[in-house]
Amino acid sequence: MTEISDWIYRISRYRLIGSKCVECGEVAYPPRLTCYKCGGKMADYQLPRRGKILYYTVVKSLPERYNRYGAYPVAIVELEDGTRIFGLLTDVDNPEKGMEVEAVLRKLYTYGEHGKIIYGVKFRPVLG
Numbered sequence: 001m002t003e004i005s006d007w008i009y010r011i012s013r014y015r016l017i018g019s020k021c022v023e024c025g026e027v028a029y030p031p032r033l034t035c036y037k038c039g040g041k042m043a044d045y046q047l048p049r050r051g052k053i054l055y056y057t058v059v060k061s062l063p064e065r066y067n068r069y070g071a072y073p074v075a076i077v078e079l080e081d082g083t084r085i086f087g088l089l090t091d092v093d094n095p096e097k098g099m100e101v102e103a104v105l106r107k108l109y110t111y112g113e114h115g116k117i118i119y120g121v122k123f124r125p126v127l128g
């Protein structure tokens, strides 16, 4: 990946920006240039930051760079507009189906000899 496309990719991950098809309205995340359903053009689309857990599981066999977590809950989250995305959960001991969650920016992992920190969106329970 070039630096610019890497940067754009990171921006979309930080801000939860997907794309929406101008022809059929299909939503994609991460964003795409063309619709995988109808081949139409896609435009930037701000996904809602809140949703609920549809399904979740706890991953115990993690890639090396995530190892400091030991085990990690992941979920399919249905956002307020009905878009379903895959995401890591955070700040939660006992995830449940239907739990209200919101997207927050968190450290994902570090890599390289200088410990470059990679951030991304995770979902945490909505408080109150």
Ligand SMILES: [Zn+2]
Binding pocket: 021, 022, 023, 024, 025, 026, 035, 036, 037, 038, 039, 040
């Ligand atoms: Zn389409």
